[in-house]
Amino acid sequence: MEKVLMKGNEAFAEAAIRGGAGFYFGYPITPQNEIPEYMSHELEKAGGSFIQAESELAAVNMAYGAAAAGGSVFISTSSPGVALMQEGISFMCSSEVPVVMLNVSRGGPGVGGIQPGQADYFQATRGGGNGDYHVPVFAPASIQEAIDMIYGAFEIADKYQNPVMILADGMLGQMMEPVSLPEAKRMATYEEIRANKPWAITGKGPRSERNVIKSLRLQPDVLEAHIHRLFEKYDRMEKELVRYETYGEPDPEIVFVAFGTVARLVAETMDILAERGYKAGMIRPVTLWPFPFDAFARISDKTRLVVSVELSMGQLLTDVKAAVCGRVPVGLINRTGGVVPTPVEIADRAIKQLKALD
Secondary structure, three states: OOOEEEEHHHHHHHHHHHOOOOEEEEOOOOOOOHHHHHHHHHOHHHOOEEEEOOOHHHHHHHHHHHHHOOOOEEEEEOHHHHHHHHHHHHHHHHHOOOOEEEEEEEOOOOOOOOOEOOOOHHHHHHOOOOOOOOOOEEOOOOHHHHHHHHHHHHHHHHHHOOOEEEEEEHHHHHOEEEEOOOOOOOOOOHHHHHHHOOOOOOOOOOOOOOOOOOOOOOOHHHHHHHHHHHHHHHHHHHHHOOOEEEEEOOOOOEEEEOOOHHHHHHHHHHHHHHHOOOOEEEEEEOEEEOOOHHHHOOOOOOOOEEEEEEOOOOHHHHHHHHHHOOOOOEEEEEOOOOOOOOHHHHHHHHHHHHHHOO
8 A cells, every 4th residue: 555754743643534534623822832723624524514613611512412413423633622622522421422532731730741641640540520420542663553544543533433543743743754545435424323323313303312421420320321331342342442562582581562653662671671672662552442351361371571651750650550450569660740761761860760660
């Protein structure tokens, strides 16, 4: 397949269009501004509708409404924007409305900075809205992988009737790479929506009962039963959606854990460590929720140290420690505030932690 050179954000938008997105609601925020710009002139050409909302809060509620009517919806923002969307995400999970969301994350807290960050890990995997709910979270390490994830996320969202999040970072959004674009899917017609999404509020005729989509359930026993049914669905997600990759030497003395573009830095770090006489491996979670706990059960008995490498103060580290379950020491190599470590820095800090165990 022929490859084209594309900037990350523009490739993400094109992937959503080709994946069948019929509606996009967005608001400009760095470092994902190219996405609404691209959607503003390309989505209509494919037969879709673009609306620039007055805020991220408005955008998520517009998405909620369009998706409830059976539309195939894509929204994107960056970290503070996702914070504003949390109430709407909770509503969509409770109402079982499928939407594909992209967070091109930056540094925080608060407005923070515009440089890349991974401190939205808790926000994405735990959820910042109220109540018990889950959103599948996919973390691409390349523009091509992000394209493939976004393209396939619409089917996942529809299958489970649930929002799906792609957690990228500012580096992926702003870099350029050669990519292969998938074949464009045809947007669903009104008749196809009624046939394939019988739950949607498309109406069933003047003399038949109409669908009602809501998150309000005032009777405690009714709400409890609803939540238990949602968690039966989340249990299926944990069995069916987990993805991860492993790299490196057999029986490594150090195992790194990293996601997104940081995993690419760690891959180069592993080469540096090999040159210095150290055997290293890596677990790359591709789904952040569900988290790939099973991958850690396969860690070699010869492994002396597991290290979480991340652009935060240790959010991924929480799940890594839970997955390792005390079998070996767990360390942290991190930078934050938008600072990105070099592979050499990671290697030096890893060796220092290994030597501290002697």
